[in-house]
Amino acid sequence: MTAKTLDDLLEAGVAGRHVLVRSDLNVPLEDGVVADDGRIRASLPVITALADAGARVVVMAHLGRPKGTADPAYSLRPAAERMAELTGRKVRLATDVTGASAREESANLPDGGILLLENVRFDPRETSKDEAERAALAAEMAALTGDSGSSESAPATQGAYVDDAFGAVHRRHASVYDIAGLLPSYQGGLVSRELDVLSRLTGEPDRPYVVVLGGSKVSDKLAVIDNLMDRADTLLIGGGMLFTFLKAQGHEVGASLLEEDQIPVVTEYLKRAEEGGCRIVLPTDIVMASAFAADAEHEVLPVESLTSGAHGASALGLDIGPETRVAFGEEIRRAETVFWNGPMGVFEFEAFAHGTRTVAQSLTESTGLTVVGGGDSAAAVRALGFDDGQFGHISTGGGASLEYLEGKPLPGIDALERSTTGHGTAQDAGHDAAQAGA
Numbered sequence: 001m002t003a004k005t006l007d008d009l010l011e012a013g014v015a016g017r018h019v020l021v022r023s024d025l026n027v028p029l030e031d032g033v034v035a036d037d038g039r040i041r042a043s044l045p046v047i048t049a050l051a052d053a054g055a056r057v058v059v060m061a062h063l064g065r066p067k068g069t070a071d072p073a074y075s076l077r078p079a080a081e082r083m084a085e086l087t088g089r090k091v092r093l094a095t096d097v098t099g100a101s102a103r104e105e106s107a108n109l110p111d112g113g114i115l116l117l118e119n120v121r122f123d124p125r126e127t128s129k130d131e132a133e134r135a136a137l138a139a140e141m142a143a144l145t146g147d148s149g150s151s152e153s154a155p156a157t158q159g160a161y162v163d164d165a166f167g168a169v170h171r172r173h174a175s176v177y178d179i180a181g182l183l184p185s186y187q188g189g190l191v192s193r194e195l196d197v198l199s200r201l202t203g204e205p206d207r208p209y210v211v212v213l214g215g216s217k218v219s220d221k222l223a224v225i226d227n228l229m230d231r232a233d234t235l236l237i238g239g240g241m242l243f244t245f246l247k248a249q250g251h252e253v254g255a256s257l258l259e260e261d262q263i264p265v266v267t268e269y270l271k272r273a274e275e276g277g278c279r280i281v282l283p284t285d286i287v288m289a290s291a292f293a294a295d296a297e298h299e300v301l302p303v304e305s306l307t308s309g310a311h312g313a314s315a316l317g318l319d320i321g322p323e324t325r326v327a328f329g330e331e332i333r334r335a336e337t338v339f340w341n342g343p344m345g346v347f348e349f350e351a352f353a354h355g356t357r358t359v360a361q362s363l364t365e366s367t368g369l370t371v372v373g374g375g376d377s378a379a380a381v382r383a384l385g386f387d388d389g390q391f392g393h394i395s396t397g398g399g400a401s402l403e404y405l406e407g408k409p410l411p412g413i414d415a416l417e418r419s420t421t422g423h424g425t426a427q428d429a430g431h432d433a434a435q436a437g438a
């Protein structure tokens, strides 16, 4: 069963209807300003197409991982401002998720207007494991579509939901998953395009198929290795997760990022790799720093003696070393298919960007299919001066693309497909929710 798409919705007609759009606007900020607007640009086609067709567009998105409270550091205001700049349109920002501000702004939204709700993760129910809590929030979200604000509009205007947040489709969250059971639901163009490209990696990819993994979401990404080992020929491990591997091999890693409780899992991966199948290639040298800072003192040390340098056991690894860069570069250039997720080091600091730059450069020199996945990975290649066109595909989702490649079901996509089958009485439920929240 395939999900209904944005085209189906546009064909059905959206003029005057409230359409909730889940976008992934999780962009890096620097001093309160959007540092890389790739995800915003990628989200705009769906939002503007709906607005141009006369919909009242209510955008929902998250930024970072606030702990279920309204932390101003995670406000979507900078994203709203950037959206307004990029589109030349007014973008309203509600100061809450489904509270008085969201309800009032949504009710007063004109045809073709765009409203961005405040960070959905300011509400603890968004990410709750408790289904009833998430359902309650989703009902409040659905209710935002229920009243056009016009006294003539009875019965409640039929709202719709579009999921275009590819980067979040692997999350079982209220605005991604639960909401789709409450409103007629559609798959946005960005999600469709992403699935299209990634499906080329799950069929019969040209070999050698090399997967490069890095970044800082260590436990998320360690879990995906399990399945990737059955599919890829070679895994190159960099970024924060490499230290858990080195520790599992008996090396000291100082104050580097480490997930102690994952050591048994990683040990098992190394054992499986040794027994055949997938090769796991680990760094042989690391750039060890005195502190997590742009101007930290640093030196290159072999993995056997990472704590033997000037800062001993307080040193932390912030990038792969030069010998590793050469080895990883060769593996990538030899590959026919490469999927890369996660920077090799703390690329935000120039001193620790070399590993990430080498991997990016090697991908541009590969003649095979190259796919870069992940918000930070995409931001990294742009920050380092590469152009999107130098890669086969730059995916807006890191974790999402990894889980797709693993063959795991994606809750956001499943929910859309279920909505298509008429799962329960989606439209009635939306109507009920609208009444309940009114």
Ligand SMILES: Nc1ncnc2c1ncn2[C@@H]1O[C@H](COP(=O)(O)OP(=O)(O)O)[C@@H](O)[C@H]1O
Binding pocket: 214, 215, 216, 217, 218, 238, 239, 240, 257, 317, 318, 319, 341, 342, 343, 344, 345, 346, 347, 348, 373, 374, 375, 376, 377, 378, 398, 399
């Ligand atoms: N050795 C390391 N120690 C700490 N952080 C690291 C290390 N290597 C990479 N990082 C950080 O990982 C972050 C990106 O990780 P992640 O969010 O997992 O990537 P993506 O968004 O591409 O999936 C970057 O901000 C980078 O600074």
Ligand SMILES: O=C(OP(=O)(O)O)[C@H](O)COP(=O)(O)O
Binding pocket: 024, 026, 064, 065, 167, 168, 171, 373, 374, 375, 376, 396, 397, 398, 399, 400
């Ligand atoms: O940045 C994201 O994912 P990514 O870092 O895996 O690309 C998405 O916005 C999802 O965010 P989350 O991993 O906090 O749920």
